[in-house]
Amino acid sequence: MKVLLANPRGFCAGVNMAIECLEEAIRRVGPNIYVYHEIVHNKHVVDRFTRLGVRFVDSPDEVPAGSILLFSAHGVSPEIRSLARERSLQTVDATCPLVTKVHLEAIRYANDGYNIILIGHDGHDEVIGTMGEAPESITLVETPEEVDSLPFSPADRLAYLTQTTLSVDEAGAVIDALKRRFPQIEHPKKEDICYAT
Structure with a gap:
């Protein structure tokens, strides 16, 4: 072999x-x-x-x-x-500086009145820390299927963030589902995925 x-x-x-x-x-x-x-x-x-x-x-x-x-x-x-x-x-x-970037984005979006959809794994240390930055504004999703049950409408001010250690494919599937359901959803100017992970 x-x-x-x-x-x-x-x-x-x-x-x-x-x-x-x-x-x-x-x-x-x-x-x-x-x-x-x-x-x-x-x-x-x-x-x-x-x-x-x-x-x-x-x-x-x-x-x-x-x-x-x-x-x-x-x-x-x-x-x-x-x-x-x-x-x-x-x-x-x-x-990690990339995790800090996600935290700062969560704070900024929350202060600007957005509902934030965090793509990540429930219970992961990074997700717990990020959600703690704006707990009243962040909703966690793990799968594309969960997007359908989100309690938001396309007219709501929405933004998504990602756990930095997700695979591009894993996050991409959820992002695609979010964009289909919420065409106006905001997102960071640069990716939050760590490509080295």
Whole structure:
């Protein structure tokens, strides 16, 4: 059997940045660092940092007051940032810049009075963070079939955003369904899909 390896291959820029951010934090203060969720969704990376002494947590409440909490590449909601402040945690933000772009787009669309349709996977760390930016304005859809049951009319002010780690085909099918049902739907000037993922 012949095996072909893609070239280039490896982590995307956002994942590399998050890993480098955690490595730099360890160099500066040692491994007594907490990370909100997994730094990236890669078992080998998480296991390596766990062996170094880094602790991965699911809530800022698990972090001793005054400790360092690093936000993963997936980003966090304003609620998590607020909880970290309440606990006097020193935070380090390793959010992928593309995820930050999606967060800023969600805020902008919400402030402009749009209902936002977020294409993504329910329960994914990135989706939870994005939805937290404007929870009253964002509706999540995962499949083209879900578009038919959205409670909006074509006359409503609508915009769509995407989870950055979706495949182009997966997101494209939902986008096509949205555009058929809501021909006037707005979208970001540039794609939010990470092509390296």
